[in-house]
Amino acid sequence: MHDPPGRDAMIVRQALRKDLLNLETATEVICSRTSSQIQVFKQHYYAKYGVHLEHDIELRASGDHKKLLLAYVSTPRYEGREVDRAMAEKDAKALYKAGEKRWGTDEKTFIRVFCERSAAHLTAVDSPLSRHAIKNETSGQFEHALKTILQCSENPAKHFAKLWGHNDSALIRVIVTRTEIDMQYIKAEYRKEYKKTLNDAVN
Incomplete structure (x- = not known):
């Protein structure tokens, strides 16, 4: 069983494969993670696949989307709550x-x-x-x-609750990647958004 960074690395690697290219999934995983989470899953990515995440982004993405992803995975960001x-x-x-x-x-x-x-x-x-x-x-x-x-x-939980409502693959991805992080908040946001529980959606 993979830990959260390992799962992120696996999902993004699969999404960036030439024969299975899914930039929407790769973007969703990368852009929903904090700076520190990205740095850890980048280490897992290189350790498991022998290439840097930036290399695969460079190959598969294009234009301003590529520029944004490359900047997002390589730029450290403050994670506190203070704001100037x-x-x-x-x-x-x-x-x-x-x-x-x-x-x-x-x-x-x-x-x-x-x-x-x-x-x-x-x-x-x-x-x-x-x-x-x-x-x-x-x-x-x-x-x-x-x-x-x-x-x-x-509001990450609200984002994932809405994502959950899109399709089965998104539902599975949220379950796999968020169970150990913020699932209780996602469940609450899902109920607020769709007026039903996640159990209703899964069953």
């Missing part, structure tokens, strides 16, 4: 300017803020304007990555 409100306000304005207030989108700003800032900081940055910019100015796996990071910075 002035910096959060500055970042919120920068994201607005990077999306809504310019022709085209400044993806570098999104990547910098989402990959360098703490979960607490991103929660402070979040606003209807930033969500609108992500929805309207980004797309595809890049958009999926940004949304996953933002949702997990605010």
Whole structure:
């Protein structure tokens, strides 16, 4: 039986295989983990498969999505709850300017803020304007990555509860990867979201 980092490594490795490529799954696992969790599962990844996670991302992902994933797995992030409100306000304005207030989108700003800032900081940055910019100015796996990071910075359990409702493979993945971490909170969020228990969904 794999421990959580080992399971993450296995799931991401399978998702990044050329013949089974599933960038949505790889993105969901990577972008829902904390900086310290990523560093541990990167070690497992290399120990088990003999290649660095960054190498497989480089091979399989592309464009801004690839740039974001590479930055996200290699950048240490503060994991405390303290927030510099002035910096959060500055970042919120920068994201607005990077999306809504310019022709085209400044993806570098999104990547910098989402990959360098703490979960607490991103929660402070979040606003209807930033969500609108992500929805309207980004797309595809890049958009999926940004949304996953933002949702997990605010309420990981709610993110996984919603993910659980999508399909059977997502359901199994959540059970496998979150049982030892925050399953009780996911169950509560699932009941709140869907007005039924997880047992009802599984049975």
